[in-house]
Amino acid sequence: xxxxxxxxxxxxxxxxxxxxxxxxxxxxxxxxxxxxxxxxxxxxxxxxxxxxxxxxxxxxxxxxxxxxxxxxxxxxxxxxxxxxxxxxxxxxxxxxxxxxxxxxxxxxxxxxxxxxxxxxxxxxxxxxxxxxxxxxxxxxxxxxxxxxxxxxxxxxxxxxxxxxxxxxxxxxxxxxxxxxxxxxxxxxxxxxxxxxxxxxxxxxxxxxxxxxxxxxxxxxxxxxxxxxxxxxxxxxxxxxxxxxxxxxxxxxxxxxxxxxxxxxxxxxxxxxxxxxxxxxxxxxxxxx
Amino acid sequence: xxxxxxxxxxxxxxxxxxxxxxxxxxxxxxxxxxxxxxxxxxxxxxxxxxxxxxxxxxxxxxxxxxxxxxxxxxxxxxxxxxxxxxxxxxxxxxxxxxxxxxxxxxxxxxxxxxxxxxxxxxxxxxxxxxxxxxxxxxxxxxxxxxxxxxxxxxxxxxxxxxxxxxxxxxxxxxxxxxxxxxxxxxxxxxxxxxxxxxxxxxxxxxxxxxxxxxxxxxxxxxxxxxxxxxxxxxxxxxxxxxxxxxxxxxxxxxxxxxxxxxxxxxxxxxxxxxxxxxxxxxxxxxxxxxxxxxxxxxxxxxxxxxxxxxxxxxxxxxxxxxxxxxxxxxxxxxxxxxxxxxxxxxxxxxxxxxxxxxxxxxxxxxxxxxxxxxxxxxxxxxxxxxxx
Numbered sequence: 001x002x003x004x005x006x007x008x009x010x011x012x013x014x015x016x017x018x019x020x021x022x023x024x025x026x027x028x029x030x031x032x033x034x035x036x037x038x039x040x041x042x043x044x045x046x047x048x049x050x051x052x053x054x055x056x057x058x059x060x061x062x063x064x065x066x067x068x069x070x071x072x073x074x075x076x077x078x079x080x081x082x083x084x085x086x087x088x089x090x091x092x093x094x095x096x097x098x099x100x101x102x103x104x105x106x107x108x109x110x111x112x113x114x115x116x117x118x119x120x121x122x123x124x125x126x127x128x129x130x131x132x133x134x135x136x137x138x139x140x141x142x143x144x145x146x147x148x149x150x151x152x153x154x155x156x157x158x159x160x161x162x163x164x165x166x167x168x169x170x171x172x173x174x175x176x177x178x179x180x181x182x183x184x185x186x187x188x189x190x191x192x193x194x195x196x197x198x199x200x201x202x203x204x205x206x207x208x209x210x211x212x213x214x215x216x217x218x219x220x221x222x223x224x225x226x227x228x229x230x231x232x233x234x235x236x237x238x239x240x241x242x243x244x245x246x247x248x249x250x251x252x253x254x255x256x257x258x259x260x261x262x263x264x265x266x267x268x269x270x271x272x273x274x275x276x277x278x279x280x281x282x283x284x285x286x287x288x
Numbered sequence: 289x290x291x292x293x294x295x296x297x298x299x300x301x302x303x304x305x306x307x308x309x310x311x312x313x314x315x316x317x318x319x320x321x322x323x324x325x326x327x328x329x330x331x332x333x334x335x336x337x338x339x340x341x342x343x344x345x346x347x348x349x350x351x352x353x354x355x356x357x358x359x360x361x362x363x364x365x366x367x368x369x370x371x372x373x374x375x376x377x378x379x380x381x382x383x384x385x386x387x388x389x390x391x392x393x394x395x396x397x398x399x400x401x402x403x404x405x406x407x408x409x410x411x412x413x414x415x416x417x418x419x420x421x422x423x424x425x426x427x428x429x430x431x432x433x434x435x436x437x438x439x440x441x442x443x444x445x446x447x448x449x450x451x452x453x454x455x456x457x458x459x460x461x462x463x464x465x466x467x468x469x470x471x472x473x474x475x476x477x478x479x480x481x482x483x484x485x486x487x488x489x490x491x492x493x494x495x496x497x498x499x500x501x502x503x504x505x506x507x508x509x510x511x512x513x514x515x516x517x518x519x520x521x522x523x524x525x526x527x528x529x530x531x532x533x534x535x536x537x538x539x540x541x542x543x544x545x546x547x548x549x550x551x552x553x554x555x556x557x558x559x560x561x562x563x564x565x566x567x568x569x570x571x572x573x574x575x576x577x578x579x580x581x582x583x584x585x586x587x588x589x590x591x592x593x594x595x596x597x598x599x600x601x602x603x604x605x606x607x608x609x610x611x612x613x614x615x616x617x618x619x620x621x622x623x624x625x626x627x628x629x630x631x632x633x634x635x636x637x638x639x640x641x642x643x644x645x646x647x648x649x650x651x652x653x654x655x656x657x658x659x660x661x662x663x664x665x666x667x668x669x670x671x672x673x674x675x676x
Binding site: 075076099100101102103104106107109110111125137138139141142152153154155156157158159160163180182183207209210212213214217233235236237238239240242243245246247248249250259275276277278279 | 484510511512543545554556557559561566578609611642664
């Protein structure tokens with residue numbers, strides 16, 4: 001079953017003719033993802049690597065029946081790209097773009113409420129249901145089809161976690177990079193709720209980072225409403241306050257959002273919290 | 289090119305920006321010599337404040353803000369501050385050199401308040417915070433008596449509404465007429481300039497009934513600097529770590545820390561996790577360095593040079609999980625850098641993912657002394673041992 005993306009996914013790529021868009025669309029198709037259309041304003045009518053390109057998302061949805069969109073457009077135009085997909089009624093929108101102004105995302109986030117589209121990201125690696133569908137920039141070959149869900153705020157650290165699972169022959173149902181920005185579409189709780197309902201997911205790896213309070217809120221949710229075992233890790237245990245650690249969201253500000261606080265809360269709520277990122281695979285093995 | 293630090297500006301710059309928007313600030317002049325301080329104080333007449341302009345907070349506690357009753361006193365304070373290393377609770381033990389002072393006309397202060405705007409990520413909205421406990425650290429107030437902080441969340445589609453301003457003003461015991469313009473203008477600046485923080489602490493009410501920004505602090509969203517050229521030009525490079533400036537020119541995300549294990553990693557999350565595992569293995573990371581998702585051989589080379597330019601570094605750990613970034617690219621860059629710089633330090637390399645075999649081959653055929661590690665745990669142990 002997996003969550004949100006599978007063999008039924010019909011993907012449209014916003015920014016398909018750009019360098020990143022072209023490159024990653026190729027890798028997603030190689031993996032087996034059904035890419036049905038591309039959108040680049042002004043290039044409608046052309047065919048790019050065998051995929052029809054449209055001027056607008058609405059047209060691509062109407063002509064090709066796309067039900068998911070992935071966004072590779074540069075930061076100044078990314079908020080508009082998300083809103084265009086929302087307006088066209090695309091149910092799932094995955095925004096890979098890094099570096100979108102926070103205020104742009106505030107407006108997008110508030111405007112999307114109640115409109116029936118789910119946004120994953122921005123500033124994320126994307127989402128993959130191994131063996132079925134890959135949307136984003138993650139290396140497909142480190143994944144293995146199976147029954148563990150992965151939710152993470154980071155990119156390469158997710159690959160690290162997945163790599164540890166795969167090397168133990170523990171497969172994954174769906175892996176979601178929710179993104180490293182302060183304002184993101186889909187949070188831990190949304191993903192956990194979907195994994196709770198997914199009969200093909202037995203356990204979940206949750207990888208957080210310093211900054212914000214999303215992990216604490218997710219921990220409370222897990223305690224009250226999540227029945228499957230969860231292994232958790234927080235990156236940035238050694239990060240100094242006030243310095244932004246790469247991700248715009250990863251900053252300990254006004255003494256809040258430290259790794260120690262998050263880990264304590266997660267333990268209190270019954271999550272198997274590990275201190276070393278090298279122990280993700282073995283921890284999952286022990287809870288399965 | 290991206291800048292990776294949170295961009296800060298000086299108090300005098302923040303006040304100029306706010307004044308341009310119509311926020312009332314005390315009359316003041318920027319000075320760079322003690323003689324200028326004397327002249328400005330003489331021109332203002334009466335009491336003046338002499339304020340050190342550095343990016344760190346806690347200046348009052350560190351002795352960086354002096355009240356002078358005469359021009360002679362202003363000159364004396366200015367002479368002592370200029371060129372000194374000011375140590376505050378936020379600068380670290382080495383302090384920051386004071387190069388610029390702001391001399392401001394004294395006010396008859398009746399009451400002090402706090403007013404600030406940040407983005408509340410848990411609800412996805414900006415939040416205006418106000419408190420009658422001004423002048424002190426708002427974090428302290430938040431801990432001690434959270435009920436003393438008034439909060440209004442702003443819907444970004446409709447902006448800061450008059451009823452919200454009235455709620456805050458009455459809550460502070462002020463007449464909305466006294467602060468309405470200031471609040472409207474502060475929010476306007478926050479939104480227009482893509483701020484991540486706009487804070488007035490203290491906001492003061494004078495005996496005459498005026499409300500002014502006695503201090504001002506503004507931080508900007510780096511991601512939005514592309515549309516604010518004038519703001520980007522306010523960046524003061526002398527307040528930043530030279531290696532970090534160099535790294536940002538190459539599009540690298542580098543933050544200098546105090547340890548002796550240099551690390552180069554791809555991806556921010558993995559970079560933080562690598563710092564963590566070094567600490568767990570008993571070592572101390574010398575830096576955070578994310579070479580990004582698609583770095584070139586040239587970038588890897590530059591990253592490596594920046595790492596080893598830190599004299600505290602005794603060993604280097606390269607931890608790459610190749611996805612989009614290929615392990616052979618990393619290996620090639622590292623080999624080139626070592627050839628260029630002639631580094632004698634032990635270098636532990638952990639490669640995983642795309643083209644890992646080619647990468648390992650490049651390292652071993654270079655005949656250099658790389659220590660190859662298997663997994664993050666092993667890499668951390670090896671590099672900590674090597675750093676001694």
